[in-house]
Amino acid sequence: MTSRVTLITPAMSRSLRQARFGGGADGDAIDDSAAARARSAAGSLPRAARVRVSPSARCRQTAAALGLDGADAAELSGLDVGRWTGRTLDEVGVVEPEAVGRWLADPTCAPHGGESVQDLCGRVARWLDALPPDGRTLAVVEPEVVRAAVVHVLGLPAPAFWRLDAPPLAATELSGRAGRWNLRLGQALPTSSSPSSPPPPPDTAAKL
Template sequence: MTSRVTLVSPAMSVSLRQARFDDGGPLDESGAARARAARGTLRAARRVLVSPTVRCRGTASALGLDATEAAELAALDVGRWRGRTLDEVAAAEPGAVAEWLADPGAAPHGGESVRALCARTGRWLESVQESQGGILAVVEPEFVRAVVVVALGTAPETFWRLDVPPLTATALTGRAGRWNLRLGQPLDAEGT
């Protein structure tokens, strides 16, 4: 049986515009408007899930999705850096930021390492690989990055080299643990 998983990144928010670690802020008006305009562009799925972040829930709502919140789809836990901008953290803790960006096993913020996120997403991907009818999930960009790393079997060091634009779909299809990917489709594109 071929499995299908579609991951949708959240629409734009003030936090994303400011390169701020998630602070629980909502979508900005332009992001919400883009998501509302994309209603009906996603292929139907048997299960519709959403990360517990405010902007993922807001995106799912604006897209008109009746999604179930799934704790296992949580964003990367950045510990004490939550709510701060990358520039603020880099100014206050330059060594910690350098270590975090260079070593996927590092978690100087006291939260979750990239390697731990990849392991968590790998477990989730394995648990859904035999799902019938497809899965659609609205998740944070770092969750999408981690799924791509796992699906392709690449080293976690490639995590920061993957860009996930707002309000795009990444589709995975596969069987027996082998995944094919279609990355970064805008939601207004054919066939999402």
């Protein structure tokens, strides 16, 4: 039996626009215009046997705008960046340039005191491989979770994580049988006002 998974990235928020780690105290809410776009796509999603959500404000709000009632999944949390949470990559680069350089170059490195990119990829891989094959799983997840999933299903080396973009409010389709996966990347969610599904905004937080 084939497992089918649809991963949806959150709508645009201030933290995504600013490339801010973890959103910070007040920057994680999705934009009003982005929420409206998500609401207009609410009826376009495939039927799912189960719905899961990354435990962040922007993912919960996106799921609600899409009309989804999903359970938080801790294993789908965004990358834990420890003491860098709430700061932008530029801010961290000014005060800890060597640490940022090591982090970007070595997927096993976690100079911020959180988890490494390799740890994230392993966590997401375990979640995918444990999914039941009965029906579709639909999940609203952080962009880095989508990238980690793609690394796993294509058997890519961990450094490829930084070469993948996951734009806001886009769907990535996975299907697999006995550990062999197929991938359909980054489909824009159709909306009632835009039946031709124009491209979503660029992934301004592609490196978070």
